[in-house]
Amino acid sequence: MEHLDLQVIKQGLQWLESGRQIWLCTVLTTFGSAPRGPGSMLVAVPSGENCGSLSGGCIEDDFLDRLKLGQFAAHNQIVRYGDGGLQPTMALPCGGVLDVLVERFEPERSSIDHFRSLETALVGRDRLSRTINLKSGSRTTGPHGPTGRSVSRSGEDVTIILGPVRRLIVAGLSPVAEFCAEFALALGYEVIICDPHPERLIKASALLPNAKLIEVLPAVFIAQGGCHAATAVVALTHDPRLDDLTLMESVRTDAFYIGAMGSSKTSLKRMDRLERIAGLTTQDMQRISAPIGLHLGSKTPAEIAISVMADILRVGNxxxxAAL
Structure with a gap:
């Protein structure tokens, strides 16, 4: 199944190519409780046809009703749902507040080219930034690094980051690895588990039906192009034969996060091995988070997995x- 953002962009492109005017909505900020976060998108046409999601349904229905009445004629505008928002003020069931960027696109070459560039980013390996000027209506795109928030605003410019769905490569199965995979799936990550032991994969398939399980050495999968700039790699087995090879291959990629589990003493020994045997440079080793995760006093596998995913989120955002 395609990621929802890709479905939104493909549908918008299809409508533009068929000569239809479209509106693209993007959640910019949320306050309080909100069903979906910044960067969530919906595309619609005045007839009410739409693709995507901004909330649990209440915002979508109101937006489509207003669109049919011609209330979003401006090319670019920010509207607020919730307390202090569109009149009559619409209180959201969750009690939250959402600011939504509403863009109008005409069925012309510049719009089609813009959507094609967004589609390319979502199916490719690199992240793309699109900047919208609220005053002039201009839109520009450009490359963006692997980390950073999905939405930001500076004056009249709104910048939105798109790219491939963040990926978590789990190098070898362990109790901590299983919890990491479970938490990452809940966060919307594409989860790929690599382990050369088929019996472990059979067991994990029942626990993690939405993860992709591959019977292969993690280092081999990574060496064959398994990482892109939106990839995090975690080695959580305590097995040097698996973990060390994984780290050696990972530092050769654009992965935004590379981490290995182990105590401070174990991590120092591992780094020494990687320097002596693999010839990793100081810069290479600085890319490896070891010991992995945030220091939360974690003891159980689930607690350790939370600290790992929290650190991945920190780096990804x-x-x-020092700012924590």
Whole structure:
């Protein structure tokens, strides 16, 4: 099944190519409880046909009703749902507040080219930034690094980051690895578990039906192009034969996060091995988070997995550890 963002962009492109005017909505900010986060998208036409989601349904219905009445004629505008928002003020069932960017696209070459560039980013390996000027109506796109928040605003410019769905490569199965995979799936990550032991994969398939399980050495999968810039790699087995090879291959990729489980003492020994045997440089080793995760006093496999995923989120969102 295609990721929802890709479905939205493909549908919008199809409508534009068929000569239809479309509206693209993007959640910019949320306050309080909200069903979906910043970057969530919906595309619609005045007839009420739509694809995507901004909330649990209440916002979509209201937006489509207003669209049919011609209330979103401007090319680019930000509207607020919730307290202090569109009149009559619409209180959301969750009690939250959402700011939504509403863009109108005409069925012309510039719009089609813009949507094609967004489609390319979503099916490719690199992230793309699109900047919308609320005053002039201009839209520009450009490459973006592997980390950073999905939405930001500076004056009249709104910048939205799109790219491939974040991927978690789990190098070898263990109790901590299983919890990491489960949490990552809940966060919307594409989860790929690589383990050369078929009996472990059979057991995990029942626990993690939405993960992709591959009977292969993790290092082999990574060496064959398994990582892109939106990939996090975690080695959580305590098996040097699996973990060390995984780290050696991972530092040769654009993965935004690479981590290995182990105590401080174990991690120092591992780094020494990687320097001596694999010839990793200081810069290479600085890319490896070891010991992995945030220091939360975690003891159980589930607690350790939470600390790991929290650190991946921190790095992915561009938050410095000192800012926590």
């Amino acid at each position: 561009g938050i410095d550890r």
